[in-house]
Amino acid sequence: MLGSYRAELLKLRKRSAVWVLFGAGLVLSLIFGYLLPYLGYATGDDNPETTGVPRSEILHGMLPERVLDNTIGGYPIFAGALALVLGAIVIGGEYNWGTLKTVLTQRPGRGTVLGAQFLALGTMIVLWVLGIFTACMLCSVGIAAAEDGSMAWPTIGALLKGLAGGWLVLMMWCLAGAVLAVAFRNVALPIGLGVVWILGIETLLAGVVSSLLPSLKWLANLLPGTNAGSLVFAVTGMSTTDAPPGVRDAVTGTRALLTLLVYCATFAAVATWTTRHRDVT
Incomplete structure (x- = not known):
């Protein structure tokens, strides 16, 4: 497992698509968390979009005290879609390129190879979360210094809990992409289905249930x-x-945590069972 894990990390580190996806998530977080709000703050008196919103409230949303909001606020949808794409291309790419057969002839079993891929994906998600948090932290500090805002920070416990929760959200979507890639032995179809589900179908279902x-x-x-x-x-x-x-606060935090853990375990188990019991070609 350790050797396979190192090999998967090496592959992830050298795949440009992994860093392009990370860069997209980072840019989206900075644009929606800081750039657009700061433009609204700077043009508050002349911007009709911020009419009735105190400039101090807009500024408060960009200060270090709210760094967690801006770091993981986009994880359920936008960054989650990118994480799903990551899982799909890493797992599904092995089928597209026909490399999985070659890997399995080198000695590792199917479960070992897939487990190493999941561990490598989890490690990469950690780097994503920490990278986005670092960028958001620097932006918060810069804006607070430029606008003479408060330098108060969330507690260490709150930061760790928030970053861990963000990692779990991204990992759940990443495993969703992985299990779809195993099911379809492809990349394009899992990405298409997964992204449409995240960005459209689930939101539509929730709206229909809520209203009708x-x-x-x-x-x-x-x-x-x-x-x-x-x-x-x-x-x-x-x-x-x-x-x-x-x-949104549809369910309690404890219930959401347990549900996401069940999803992660289910996706991993289904992917493992399917990989072990089906032809990989």
């Missing part, structure tokens, strides 16, 4: 995106009025 079928609310509360958004809402403590798309 309230008796099925229990079903909507089982969806992965709903629980991802609820976990982010719980660990950040943001208000419903400030929450970005996909982040």
Whole structure:
């Protein structure tokens, strides 16, 4: 397992697509977390989009105290979609290129290879979370210094809890992409289905249930995106009025945590079982 894990890390480090996806997530976080709000703050008196919103409130959302909100607020939808693409290209690429057969002839078993890939993906997600947090932290400090804002920070415990929750959300979506890649032995179809689900279908289902079928609310509360958004809402403590798309208090934080863990375990188990019991060609 250790040798396979090192090999998978090497492959991830040298794949440009991995860093392009990370860069996309980083840029989205900075644009929606800092650039657009700062432009709204700087042009508050002349910007019709910020009419009625105190400039001090806009500034407060960019200060170090709210760094967690800006770091993981986009994880349930936008960064989650990128994580799903990551899982799909890493696992599905082995089928597209026909390299999985070659890897399996070198000695490692199917379960070992897949487990090493999951560990490598989990490690890469850690780097994603820490990288985005670092960039958001620097932006928060820069804006606070430039605008003479507060330098108060969340507690270490709150930061660790928030970053761990963000990692779990991204890892769940990454494993979703992986299990789809194993199921279809491809890259394009898992990416298409997964991204459409995250960005469209689940949001539509939640809206229909909320407005037309309230008796099925229990079903909507089982969806992965709903629980991802609820976990982010719980660990950040943001208000419903400030929450970005996909982040809401549909279920409690504890329930969301347990549900996401069940999803991760299920996706990993299904992918492992399918890989072991089906032809890889």
